[in-house]
Structures are given as structure tokens and as C-alpha cells.
Amino acid sequence: MNRDFWLAVDFWLAASVPMTRPPAAPAALGRTVCDVAAHLGLAATGTTGELARSVTGVSDDSRTVTAGDLYVALPGEREHGLTFEAEAAARGAVAVLSDRPATALPCLVVSDPRRHVGPLAAWIHDHPSARLDVYGVTGTNGKTSATYLVDAGLSGAGVRNAMITGIAIRSPAGSWPAQRTTPEAAVLQRLLAGFRDEGALAAAMEVSSHAVSQRRVDGIRFRVVAFTNLGRDHLDYHRTMEEYYAAKAALFTPERAGAAVVNVDDPYGRRLCASTDLPVWTHSTRDPTADVFADGIACDAEGTRFTVHTPSGRLPVSLALLGPHQVANALTALTSLVLAGVDLRGAVHGMEQLARVPGRLERVDVGQPFLALVDYMHNSAGQRSLLPFLRSLTTGRLLVVLGATGDRDPGKRFRLGATAAELADVVVVTDESPRSEPADRVREAVAAGARSVRGGELVVEPDRRRALEQAAARARPGDVLVVAGRGADGHQVYGEQVRPFDDREQLAQVLDRRR
Incomplete structure (x- = not known):
């Protein structure tokens, strides 16, 4: 079974689960097909009228194209995206970005279209991550819980915020089920632009290794990126632990983020601290010299309790979430927020109100x-x-x-x-x-x-x-x-x-x- 089939499965699942509200269409900037071509340094094919059409979004799936979209036709394992050019045109696409010429629409030809999707979508939506504090969380285990905890901490501190996880996506106006850990690049930029337009000031999101390798997060400027841990997983895709680690580490660069948060109780975390060029804040449940440290840990069937020591002060924390692993996840969240200047007491209060993370104990x-x-x-x-x-x-x-x-x-x-x-x-x-x-x-x-x-x-x-x-x-x-x-x-x-x-x-x- 090939990737195209699983894309169809994902699409079916998305269509079968009703949203509590559909994502709002971000405000358009009035870019034209000609403007997009100039931005990419290309000459577009098409009539004067076609090149003057407004581009209001980007889509790499012909089934989700809306009027005004630039359709990105990517090469697939079984079929090329240009196979579905007519469907994209019928749905209102105004141009195509691909690695070969199109026939029904004005076309921008580049050697690697996937490399351009994120940055181009960010440009079309006026760089939404420049107006949001985006908190990215990556690692093998704990991404979802840590992201929920970042979201809860922001809410507790009074920050209007949004969230993207593999379970749900939530904007200031509503929420809907997610279909993958990290959406595709064009979808991500549209989501972030919608969050911004709805008044969000911050967004917490899971970042998978697949998302980094497949350039889904290209074009996003993270306020903080956080690393939870690394263990054996996804080797069907990355082949070796070294490749898996490299995919995670590629997120921790000055081009992508302003600062890093790293769990130094994990050996790969300690390795990442030594290799990244980002400013790093560390956290630990073992090393009291870490920037953020937890002790007095107690876990039972009622919840998880500990004392957190941070540069902003020391506080007792009492979570409703079960399990000692949630201490590390909470430290990932708290360290990210304190580093970014969020009020510690408010963040802790918000995390303590989080009753559950769906499907996590x-x-x-x-x-x-x-x-x-x-x-x-x-x-x-x-x-x-x-x-x-x-x-x-x-x-x-x-x-x-x-x-x-x-x-x-x-x-x-x-x-x-x-x-x-x-x-x-x-x-x-x-x-x-x-x-x-x-x-x-x-x-x-x-x-x-x-x-x-x-x-x-x-x-x-x-x-x-x-x-x-x-x-x-x-x-x-x-x-x-x-x-x-x-x-x-x-x-x-x-x-x-x-x-x-x-x-x-x-x-x-x-x-x-x-x-």
C-alpha cells in the first residue's frame, strides 16, 4: 500500500469527523499570480488576465482547494499532483506551482516545489508567526501532553492563545479534530494566519520529526522550541536512530527559533545542548543546576505533585494528570513559558486546571x-x-x-x-x-x-x-x-x-x- 492511499485515508477521516467550527479564512493581502512569480524569481506562463488573478491561499491537495488558491502539484509515489490539476482548477485554483509544466492553469516551475510551500504560504499570509509567540514541542514521548500544558499555562497567565496537536486544533473561536501530529505546510500557515486574525497572541504546537524532514514547518518562526526526549520510534521512516535524532535536531537552529528548551535528563537532550547554536534553557528532575528543576515529586491515583524551582521563583505544583512522566512534560512547558517571560504563578495555575489530556492515562x-x-x-x-x-x-x-x-x-x-x-x-x-x-x-x-x-x-x-x-x-x-x-x-x-x-x-x- 502506498502513500497516496494513506493520504486518501487521512482525507476520509477528516471528512467523516465534524468540526465544532470550520477554520476561518485568513484575510487576503491581494497578492497576484504575477507577484508570486516575481517573489520566486520566476517567469509565469499565462495570459495577462490570468497573471493578474489574486492568490489568497496555498493548497497541495486538489480536494481541499478553495477559490483563489495556488495549487502545489507535488510528485507522488504513484501519481503526480498534476494528475489532479483539472479538479484543482474546477475548485477555483488560480495557478499551479510544480516541478513540471501544467496545462490548464498558469504555472510556476521549480525544481523542488515542496521546499517552497511553507515560506511561500507564510509570505502570502503575511508571515503569521511574526505576530504570534509560537511554542514548538518535539521529541518521541510527551509532545502532546507538554503542548496541552503550554496551552493551559498560557491561558492561566491570561494570554489569548491557540493550539495545534495530533488530537485537536483549537483557535480562539473554536476547535476541531486533528488528523496528524503536524499539518502540512500550507495548512499550518493558514491555521496560524487564522489564529492571528482571531486575536491570538500565542500558539502551542506539536512538531513531529516527519514534519521537520518534510519541510512542513518551514516558514514558521518559533519563539521557543522544546525537546522532551528521544527513544526508538518511526524507524520505518528514519531508518536509524541517528537519522531520527538529526531530524529533531534540525529544528534547533537560529534560522527557525529564538531559543531552545531541553530536557537534560535525556542523553539525546544533553547531546542537543552541546550542539545547538540557540540560547538554551535546561530542565531536570535530577540535576539541581538546571535552569528549571523539580523536586519533592509525589505521584498517585489522584494526580502529580512537585515543587518547581525557576529563575522566576519557586512554587508548588499540583497536577490532575497522572504519572511521573508528567513532571518532565510540565517542566518542558513551564521552562518554555518562563523563558518567554510568561508569569510563573499564572502558568502554574493554568496547568493545575488541566483535568486531562485525551488518551493519555x-x-x-x-x-x-x-x-x-x-x-x-x-x-x-x-x-x-x-x-x-x-x-x-x-x-x-x-x-x-x-x-x-x-x-x-x-x-x-x-x-x-x-x-x-x-x-x-x-x-x-x-x-x-x-x-x-x-x-x-x-x-x-x-x-x-x-x-x-x-x-x-x-x-x-x-x-x-x-x-x-x-x-x-x-x-x-x-x-x-x-x-x-x-x-x-x-x-x-x-x-x-x-x-x-x-x-x-x-x-x-x-x-x-x-x-
Whole structure:
């Protein structure tokens, strides 16, 4: 299965989930096709009338083109974007940017069109990140939680703000579901321009390694970029840990950002501190010489508490979020905000009001006599961070439901199963989203890892709903049950079939029936 198919899946998912409000169209600057050509140093083909048309936006997907857009036709694995030029024209595109000539619209030809999308969209929308304090968060684990915490801290300090995560996008006027961790470059610039036009002064956003490698964040000027940690993930795309690290590190340059925040409890973080040319603020739960330091850490089923020490003062912090990993995420957020001059007390107050991060150790409670949670935990580093904590919450046993996603790094599947079996009493292996791979192959790789450890009970159940039922049937008073790997994801993908399935809703139904 190729990339074009998954783009179609993403589009279907986006169309199937209603927005609470559609993104507002940013104000146009009156750029023309001729102006765009001059900006790129190119000669455009077309009539005088065509070259005088106003360009009000950029789109690299013919299905989402709106009137006035410059359509960016990119080369694909199976088909070239120019295949869909007629559709883009019918939807109102006024010109094409591509690596080869178009036939139906005025065309700007460049050797690498993807390289131009972000900067060009930023220019067309009058450089929205110049009017916003944009806080970027990258790393393997913790990006979503840290971004939610930055958002909450800004709100608590009275800053009108917006947020972009892999779960949701929120502007001052409303919110809607996200379809990927970091949107494409043209979408990002449109979002930031909309935030600006709605009166936002800041925006918190997740930045994936894919987004950096694929130039989605080109054209954005970050006030602060923050690094959480690095562990094995996405090696289906980056191939090696060194390439994965390089993709993350490429965000930390003076051309992209004003300052860096780095977790120096992580070895890759310490390496990044030594290599970046940005001014760096560090944070730690181990090294009191870091710029921001946390001690007095206490974590239980009620939340997470610690004392934060910053250049702006010292304060106790009491989060509703569960798990010791949330201390590091909160430090990422607090360090970013304090560095940028945001009031510490207000930021802490805002973070303390954050009741949950969807799909991140999110409780599912229908009155059952044990703790049930859903979490995005999808790599062995996340398991080693969270499962010992969950063990500390139980007077009985720890039960884990997990699987692995198809068309993703196959090398981590065995480790997922082995780590779960090492740290839990009952492991139920099931399907997540096999995508184009045979489901039994993905599932068996996880199960093989679990069998390699002489641990507790192992159950293999392909059907995810029945797997939840199997786990719930084994849970006793005082136990902890966690459904891992998908978090807030609302769909499973089997080949070309996309099935609605939300772990939180399904688990609640299973538990309610048993109760």
C-alpha cells in the first residue's frame, strides 16, 4: 500500500469527523499570480488576465482547494499532483506551482516545489508567526501532553492563545479534530494566519520529526522550541536512530527559533545542548543546576505533585494528570513559558486546571472496583516510564491490553510484547490498526515478544472489542487495567477498511456491561 492511499485515508477521516467550527479564512493581502512569480524569481506562463488573478491561499491537495488558491502539484509515489490539476482548477485554483509544466492553469516551475510551500504560504499570509509567540514541542514521548500544558499555562497567565496537536486544533473561536501530529505546510500557515486574525497572541504546537524532514514547518518562526526526549520510534521512516535524532535536531537552529528548551535528563537532550547554536534553557528532575528543576515529586491515583524551582521563583505544583512522566512534560512547558517571560504563578495555575489530556492515562470509570485507563503508550520507552507507576497504584495485579500498528517500525513490536510481559501480570495482545500488513503478522510479533518473557498470563485475541472483554473479565478489585497504544485515536484501519473504534468508548461499554 502506498502513500497516496494513506493520504486518501487521512482525507476520509477528516471528512467523516465534524468540526465544532470550520477554520476561518485568513484575510487576503491581494497578492497576484504575477507577484508570486516575481517573489520566486520566476517567469509565469499565462495570459495577462490570468497573471493578474489574486492568490489568497496555498493548497497541495486538489480536494481541499478553495477559490483563489495556488495549487502545489507535488510528485507522488504513484501519481503526480498534476494528475489532479483539472479538479484543482474546477475548485477555483488560480495557478499551479510544480516541478513540471501544467496545462490548464498558469504555472510556476521549480525544481523542488515542496521546499517552497511553507515560506511561500507564510509570505502570502503575511508571515503569521511574526505576530504570534509560537511554542514548538518535539521529541518521541510527551509532545502532546507538554503542548496541552503550554496551552493551559498560557491561558492561566491570561494570554489569548491557540493550539495545534495530533488530537485537536483549537483557535480562539473554536476547535476541531486533528488528523496528524503536524499539518502540512500550507495548512499550518493558514491555521496560524487564522489564529492571528482571531486575536491570538500565542500558539502551542506539536512538531513531529516527519514534519521537520518534510519541510512542513518551514516558514514558521518559533519563539521557543522544546525537546522532551528521544527513544526508538518511526524507524520505518528514519531508518536509524541517528537519522531520527538529526531530524529533531534540525529544528534547533537560529534560522527557525529564538531559543531552545531541553530536557537534560535525556542523553539525546544533553547531546542537543552541546550542539545547538540557540540560547538554551535546561530542565531536570535530577540535576539541581538546571535552569528549571523539580523536586519533592509525589505521584498517585489522584494526580502529580512537585515543587518547581525557576529563575522566576519557586512554587508548588499540583497536577490532575497522572504519572511521573508528567513532571518532565510540565517542566518542558513551564521552562518554555518562563523563558518567554510568561508569569510563573499564572502558568502554574493554568496547568493545575488541566483535568486531562485525551488518551493519555485517561480514566474510564463506570463504577467498576478497579482502575481502568487508556493511554497512547506505543513504544518500550513509554512502557518503562508508565507501567512501574501503574504497578504502584494497584493492590492486586496489572493488566495490559496492547498491539502494534502496521506499516510502522516492525523492529519495536517484539520489544513491546516483551516489556509488557516483564512488567505486567496479564498481557492481552490484540490488533491496533494493521493497515496494509497482514494483521496476524503484526499481532504475532508482539505476542512472540510476550512469550519470550516468563511472566504472567498471556492472551492473544485478534478482535479488539473481545480483547477488552477478556481483560475486563480477569480484572479484580484493586487491579489496574490499561489499554495501550491508541490513546484518543477513533478508528482502526484494516487494508482499505476504516472502522470507527475508540478505546475509551468501547472500554466504558465493556465495563458497564460487566457492572
